[in-house]
Amino acid sequence: MGVSNTDSDKTQEEEQQDLPKVVLLRPPPAFSLIGEESFASNKFQFLKTYDSQLPLDQFLSTHSHSIKAILSSAGAPVNADILQLLPEVGLVVTTSAGLNHVDIPECRRRGIKIANAGHVYSDDVADLAVGLLIDVLRKVSASDRYVRQGLWADKGNYPHGSKLGGKRTGIVGLGNIGYEVAKRLEAFGCVVSYNSRKKKPYVSYPFYHNVCELAANCDALIICCGLSDETRHMINKPVLSALGKEGFIVNIGRGDIIDEKEMVSCLMRGEIAGAGLDVFENEPNVRKEFFAMDNVVLSPHRAVFTPESLKDLSQLVVGNLEAFLSNKPLLSEYVDNE
């Protein structure tokens, strides 16, 4: 009991203490990229396990009564063990579109809602996918390297790239991002087809039941799907073989969707023509073999890294948390369509 005897005289600190808590197991990249202030709210308070000296389970047990939500990002899985320690949690919000680090069935079982990044990233990821495709087809980064090494003056012209127009592009995963990629590729004169868990009834692009068949009929594959048990190493030797010597691959999904070792092998043997990669199996450790390749473009998992998207993300995260705490509908609730 303090000196004050009315609610309005509570100190700011005391008011903060009363706020529902949102626990973070690791700092989301967005915090350092655009600043934590963008995620502040007077409806909740962040509780950071990584700022505490306590072992994780002890920390969580100590605060479990006040932790109503988890703000998660890749690298800190939300699994049954964690959820077990937090019986008051009713919402998991992630800063990513992908949810492979969240135990979705466990959340469902506990009646915990899930909200992800919705569509805030779709434009930027689609733009990067197109940028990577143009780069690898037209050798943009490779010829920039050539010029910077002084070779244009010394050795003359760098080999030509290949025209985009008329290329058959296969979208693997026609979700929101895949669809945005498809629309852009059409403007560049590419011919679009796709593979997805299910055929999309309102889309006129040719659908292929399996990704091998898609690869066999395409000049370039663009991987836009999520990582799941079904998609892990889905792009394997047969698929790369079907894609062929003149084929290209762009990956803006997750590194594990591709059998990376096999892809490196194919690239080294000239069994596929090139690759544009934003994601890798063991980030930030990119296989050294890639560094020697002129026909590969390497992007350090930054498809979503624009200040505009991250600002939109912060508003979405705060919006979801505030809506949940006010018993209002979530802004970007993840609903499993299967």
Place this chain on the structure above:
Amino acid sequence: MADQEEEQDNTGDQNHKPQDLPQVLVLKPPPVLSVIGEESFLSNKYQFLKAWESPLPLHQFLTAHAGSIQAILCSGAAPVTDDLLQLLPSVRLVVTASAGTNHIDLEACHRRGISVTNAGNVFSDDGADAAVGLLIDVLRKITASDRYVRQGLWVNEGDYPLGSKLRGKRVGIVGLGGIGLEIAKRLEALGCNVLYTSRKKKTFLSYPFYSDVCQLAAHSDALIICCALTDQTRHMIDKDVFSALGKEGVIVNVGRGAIVDEKEMVRCLVHGEIAGAGLDVFENEPDVPKELFELDNVVLSPHRAVFTPESFMALCELVVGNLEAFFSNKPLLSRVMDV
């Protein structure tokens, strides 16, 4: 008579008199000829007269053949000047293997009643893809972050700095010709707002038009230069334009190096007075200002925006098509209309 002619044709090449075919002068082989190979340009309607293969001094060579040269196949490396035309009174057609015509004295051609054809729209798609590719690269720092990864910095230094979103960017197209229109189409698909300047407003388009390039720059987040090089456009992108474009502004050039005051642009880039550049052309190719090699916010391309094997094939067909049309008295395929 007809039988005799037929007999002549049937007895093969040795009776066919090459010198009877109209001659097309080629001073230097255009890139497309070297890349695709001369065989693709062969025709029974004309023959190439290759100046570079002759031991004679050029002036003598031209005088010797002046009577039979009816057309010239040129490119940037082999300009067509009034002086050249003066030596070749039988020339009625100049074909250039490029979209640009700044190496041709168009006024002299017009005066002499000589038709000119260029590459038409064969390069428009590839030129547009390259221009937009450079814009995406500069805004989203694709090449720069590839460099970062290859230097091992992703592991050691963490995330590469943020790029900038494309959607909503105001992109000013300088020169809304064939390539410019294709660029606009692609930019729309990326959610950009298209603005432009051109010699004349295009009444069939709804993009906002600015008659002054400085005004365009002032209202743009990025400028894409895709116009021709002429006396009017030389160094058109100057200090004032860069100033109007501003610190957050980006420039892409797939036109000609000399359209931009390169020295001024380099200065602006080095001092952070504009945010970045994607450059396919330079004032003194293949020499690129060394200061640009130090910059992370610049993407350098060795003048190949339109160079894909597919465009080259299409260009070859167009060159041959124009020459054959001319020598068959048919309408030219890609006549350059304005002087």
